Amino acid sequence: VTERSLLPVADPQRALVAGSIEVTQAFHRVIASGRYVHGEEHAAFENELAQYVGVRHCIGVACGTDALELALHAVGCQPGDEVLTAANCGAYASVAARNAGLRPRYADVDPETLCLSPSTIQAALGPGVRAAVVTHLYGRIADIDSIVTVCHERGIAVVEDCAQAIGARWKGRRAGSFGDAAAFSFYPTKNLAAVGDGGAVTTDVPKVADTVRRLRQYGWGEKYSITMPGGRNSRLDELQAAILRARLHHLDEHNDRRRRIVGQYAAALTPSAGRFVASPGADFVGHLAVLLAASDRAELRASLAEAGIGTDIHYPIADHRQPAWQDEYSQVRLPVTEDVVGRVLTVPCFPELTDDEVSWICEVLRAL
Numbered sequence: 264v265t266e267r268s269l270l271p272v273a274d275p276q277r278a279l280v281a282g283s284i285e286v287t288q289a290f291h292r293v294i295a296s297g298r299y300v301h302g303e304e305h306a307a308f309e310n311e312l313a314q315y316v317g318v319r320h321c322i323g324v325a326c327g328t329d330a331l332e333l334a335l336h337a338v339g340c341q342p343g344d345e346v347l348t349a350a351n352c353g354a355y356a357s358v359a360a361r362n363a364g365l366r367p368r369y370a371d372v373d374p375e376t377l378c379l380s381p382s383t384i385q386a387a388l389g390p391g392v393r394a395a396v397v398t399h400l401y402g403r404i405a406d407i408d409s410i411v412t413v414c415h416e417r418g419i420a421v422v423e424d425c426a427q428a429i430g431a432r433w434k435g436r437r438a439g440s441f442g443d444a445a446a447f448s449f450y451p452t453k454n455l456a457a458v459g460d461g462g463a464v465t466t467d468v469p470k471v472a473d474t475v476r477r478l479r480q481y482g483w484g485e486k487y488s489i490t491m492p493g494g495r496n497s498r499l500d501e502l503q504a505a506i507l508r509a510r511l512h513h514l515d516e517h518n519d520r521r522r523r524i525v526g527q528y529a530a531a532l533t534p535s536a537g538r539f540v541a542s543p544g545a546d547f548v549g550h551l552a553v554l555l556a557a558s559d560r561a562e563l564r565a566s567l568a569e570a571g572i573g574t575d576i577h578y579p580i581a582d583h584r585q586p587a588w589q590d591e592y593s594q595v596r597l598p599v600t601e602d603v604v605g606r607v608l609t610v611p612c613f614p615e616l617t618d619d620e621v622s623w624i625c626e627v628l629r630a631l
């Protein structure tokens with residue numbers, strides 16, 4: 264079986280085909296409008312996403328990594344400050360923090376959710392920590408209200424990374440409405456996906472919103488008047504905003520479908536092979552179907568490939584072991600993180616999978 268013929272873990276093209284009428288309409292609307300950056304679609308999308316998340320402010324930016332970086336600036340981080348985060352979430356927070364002149368510091372994760380928890384955060388705190396980035400990994404929301412309490416008691420700001428968890432709920436509120444700020448990505452494989460790059464910051468804090476709004480566009484207060492240093496061009500374009508507006512209408516329905524698919528996988532998997540990192544409730548939106556292998560991941564991967572099912576690893580290298588900076592962290596030990604990095608395995612999950620494909624994957628999982 265060649266790599267190309269395997270069923271992929273995500274398939275943005277199928278989403279585009281399924282929603283082609285809406286996407287084409289959005290495209291024509293934007294072309295006809297004559298405004299290709301920060302026009303009416305963009306303004307409307309910011310309002311609609313803010314309302315969906317349940318916050319007062321949403322600021323479109325160019326990608327999720329920029330959203331993290333600008334959010335860290337906006338919540339008050341200063342060069343040299345430490346940012347506490349998890350090391351099993353793809354290093355996006357590490358990259359953003361380092362680009363902002365901040366120093367990532369790592370906490371271990373909860374063995375059940377693979378997210379930061381109040382206790383793992385408390386165990387890793389130090390006097391230099393100014394902010395925490397909490398990633399709602401694979402679409403499952405962390406114990407975020409308790410985390411915010413623990414951090415705020417110590418004067419630490421919280422940035423939620425909602426790139427994988429848009430729409431997830433916790434105690435009646437959506438991901439992105441708990442922290443001082445939250446970052447979203449609309450990368451083409453995300454639950455709310457652009458046809459290209461895109462991102463956003465949400466917040467209830469007017470000053471945070473104002474800072475991100477200036478920094479995303481050269482530091483301008485008014486056009487051509489730079490009132491804040493450190494600005495850049497990080498805009499979400501009009502075409503992506505129009506497509507995202509159309510797709511936002513289907514988000515809850517697609518999240519339900521994803522959650523159901525992962526639920527079927529979880530029920531099918533032989534317990535001796537491992538377990539899925541998932542939850543049956545609204546706290547999980549099935550961004551990725553990740554199996555935590557009980558023993559040999561390579562063997563499971565080979566069996567799945569043999570059956571025609573593609574897999575991926577999210578993520579294979581812990582942040583503190585990334586070649587670019589591992590020398591700075593040679594003393595750091597994160598037992599749960601280091602263990603799961605060698606055991607996670609992602610199988611296909613996207614709303615456009617057919618029932619037959621889901622049944623087929625379940626059959627293969629049952630036989631593992």
Ligand SMILES: Cc1ncc(COP(=O)(O)O)c(C=O)c1O
Nearest residue numbers: 326327328355424426448449450
């Ligand atoms: C958890 C998480 N954070 C941040 C990002 C970065 O988003 P982007 O690729 O839009 O910069 C991603 C995805 O790529 C992600 O999965």
